[in-house]
Amino acid sequence: MIYFQLFWNFFVIGCFSFGGGYAMLPLIDRLVTSHGWMSVEEFTEVIAISGMLPGSIGINAAVFVGFQTAGFTGAALTALGMVLPSFIIILLIGKFVQDFQDRKFIEQVFYGLRPVIMALIIFSAIKFALSMEIITSFSWKSTSFLIVFLIALGFLIFKKTHPMLVIFISGICGIILYY
Amino acid sequence: MEMKLKTLYKLFFTFLKVSPITFGGGYAMLPLIEREVVKRRKWLNEHEVVDILTVAQTAPGAVAINSAIFIGYRVAGLLGSIVALFGIMLPNLLIVIIAIFMYFAFRDNPIIEAVFNGLASAVIALIVYAAYMIGRTAISDLTTIVIALISFIILIFLNVNPVLLILGGGFVGLIFSKLKVTRKEKRKNRRRNVS
Incomplete structure (x- = not known):
């Protein structure tokens, strides 16, 4: 049952990602916390690990969730559920859409879709920040969190630093600041 | 073969x-x-x-x-x-x-715990950065700003499924794009009628 649940839920996510x-x-995040598979704190760690590994951060995190919930079979079914929608949709496009004449339609849908996705991503950033108690309390820990965050964001936006490097250095900052 | x-x-x-x-x-x-x-x-x-x-x-x-x-x-x-x-x-x-x-x-090792505390800031920065990158193409005019704001408010105050929000966004995008096209055409026709 858990297998079907994993496959189906990640299939739906795959359809809308x-x-x-x-x-x-x-x-x-919504799936994991609403089913009680992980806490927000645990999921933040999962995202940290997923971001350090090669490949898509979303799929890495999904596989992590699948594995933690139902072992190897869970991980495999999660990955399958996640990529199956892409697979089906792309084969359909490859077979039936010749000159991408429907681009205008797609562009019109994306015109409204992109701002929603942006809002979703910002919302999840705020949620993670809340779960790490960065915004809620004023303490040395939250202040240092905020400083590392701002520096990391600055490097990403203005210096185009590779995400991998940002993650690596902030890990070292973690040892210096909190160990 | x-x-x-x-x-x-x-x-x-x-x-x-x-x-x-x-x-x-x-x-x-x-x-x-x-x-x-x-x-x-x-x-x-x-x-x-x-x-x-x-x-x-x-x-x-x-x-x-x-x-x-x-x-x-x-x-x-x-x-x-x-x-x-x-x-x-x-x-x-x-x-x-x-x-x-x-x-x-x-994960229970104190050094690893410290590393994760440091990583949390970077992860949130990466997510905000992803939002910024999407925002550069997503936010192109007043309509898209309003769509983003409304979805944000819905997310904060209503426990709505993100899938519904994404579907809604696509639908709204389609309608507004069509409205814009017809408005442009109307304006064109009016100009033609005047001249």
């Missing part, structure tokens, strides 16, 4:  | 090879895929790859995996797409599972 890996995170 | 098997074999290993070297998600993978598929293997020309990448970005799912599926399909049909999909996914699946074991082995 427009905008790549990061856009999947709010959907997975 | 033998030719076909050889192509499938090559497809599998091309994507297997591209997969584990790409940290930082799908977009980092695209130039590599292009180099392998266009320049080395000469399976497709540059125009075809650009079209494929456009579809890969519009279809739901991870961009790199979508591209692998589509390229596999174009090169060797249904079997090709399956082989390419497995090629690009297998190394990552193995790496993720190894990482999970390491996580459970070390």
Whole structure:
């Protein structure tokens, strides 16, 4: 039963994860916390690990959830559920859409879809920040969290630093600040 | 038949090879895929790859995996797409599972806990950065600002399923685009009538 639940839920997420890996995170977060499979704190750690590994952060996180919930079979079914919608949709496009004449229609749908995805991603960032108690309380820990966050964001936006490097250095900051 | 098997074999290993070297998600993978598929293997020309990448970005799912599926399909049909999909996914699946074991082995270690505390800030920064990158194309006028704000308010105050919100966003986008087109046409017609 859990197998079917994993497969089906991640299949649905796979159908609606427009905008790549990061856009999947709010959907997975909602699924995981509403089923009680993980707490928000645990899921934040999962995302941290997923971001450090090669490949799509969303699929990595999904596989992590699948494995933790139902072992190897769970991980495999989660991955399958996640990519099956892409597979079906792309084969349909490959078979039936020749010159991408429907681009205008797609562009019109995406015009309204992208702002929603942006809101979803920002909302999940705020949720994670709340779960790490960055915003809620004023303490040395929350202040240092905020400083590392701002520096990391600055490097990502203005210096185009590779995400992997940002993650690596912030891990070292973690050892210096909290160990 | 033998030719076909050889192509499938090559497809599998091309994507297997591209997969584990790409940290930082799908977009980092695209130039590599292009180099392998266009320049080395000469399976497709540059125009075809650009079209494929456009579809890969519009279809739901991870961009790199979508591209692998589509390229596999174009090169060797249904079997090709399956082989390419497995090629690009297998190394990552193995790496993720190894990482999970390491996580459970070390997560109570105080150093690892400190590392995760540091990582949390970076993860949130990465998520905000992803929102910023999408925002650069998403927020193009007043309508899109309003859509983003309304979805944000809905998310905060109503426990609505994100899937519904995404569907709603697509629907609203379609309606507003159509309205804009008709308004433009009306304006044009009016001008024509005046003159």
